[in-house]
Amino acid sequence: MSVSILVVDDEPDVVELLRQCFRREARQGTYVMHFVDSGEAALERLSGNIEPALIAVLSDINMPGMDGLQLLSAIKQRCPDLPVMMVTAYGDDDRRRQAAVGGAAEFLTKPVDFERLKALLRQLSGSQFEETRRSIE
């Protein structure tokens, strides 16, 4: 069973980085990664249909236009249950607090600890499977 992750980052190399990082999972069909380069593009993508089921949004904070924290609050208004993880190069208390107040599921600092990210996603997709199984039963 496959699930989707939406990645929001204005740095184009993030696409290559995460594709390489999740190459095994992608080959096995565990995760399908979707990439957008702005908060605005993320909202547009979210308003459409994302297949397979979206389990998490991974968003950068510092972006031109709508920043990650604004995106977080916009997503929380539309789909309060969708986990949003903030990823930022600046792990200062202020951003951390704002992310927590805004309802972020997780706050990760760059350089991203891939093992931790994978563990978090495994948890999320695990609970997703649970929900799907329950809804089938």
Next chain:
Amino acid sequence: MLRDITERKRAEDEIRTARDTAEAALRDLKAAQASLIHAEKMASLGQLTAGIAHEIKNPLNFVNNFADLSVELLDELKQTTAPAVAALDEETCTEVDEIVRMLTGNLAKIAEHGRRADGIVKSMLAHSRGSSSDRQNVDINALVEEALNLAYHGARAQDQNFNITLERELDADAAPIELVPQDVTRVFLNLFGNGFYATDKRRRDTGEPSFRPKLKVTTRDLGEAVEIRVRDNGIGIAPEFRDKMFQPFVTTKPTGEGTGLGLSISYEIITQQHGGVIEVDSRVGEFTEFTVRLPRYQRPVMTEAAS
């Protein structure tokens, strides 16, 4: 006639007193001006430092993440091609192995030095800490004691042969003071760490068997302020170095051992964040003594670090 002379003597005395007062005032004014200029210079250097750090952090993250990933990829490549490589003639096989080994080594080096740079950038970013950190009423002696333990065990963990006599002269009557504990602890960790380094360097440089490394911490409640002195009997600080030692990236340690940011961050925490004073007295080959004075009553608008 006699009265005339007495009169003139008194007038001269008055003039002398007036001149001394004026000269003292001028000296004070010059000192105040120098310290203002210094404070201003340090503040802009701190902002510049934090700005550079912000700009470097993102590309550096890519270097580190891609280096780590490449190590993994190379490992996979090695495993995937192992049967094919084994089928090659011995000489080619050895050469392939050697190249893969060197590539893996290089990537590990990139990752290692990238992390080193990341550590420096993190310290630089500490310059831009906002004023959001919590002030708390703390027992200065407990804070000093905790930092001393941390620094000592940190030094011992790095070098098992490290040894030093620690002396404490803590003012038992020191009343609690309001400050940002983790930042002030950071200052003391820096000062103690420098003291340990200086004494250890003296021990290694001179090789005098009679030399006993020593670091003494004194706290004193001055009423309006609390004073902390950190004195070591290490190599000392050359006079020409004392002017610039609080500037970022100034260090006497060998490359890779010190970032040159410890004292500059300490300076910012004490002067900008807490409205206090940090001074140094030293004699080369004998001692160094840092004096930190933290005012009990906060001067308003002292923190305005870039956020």
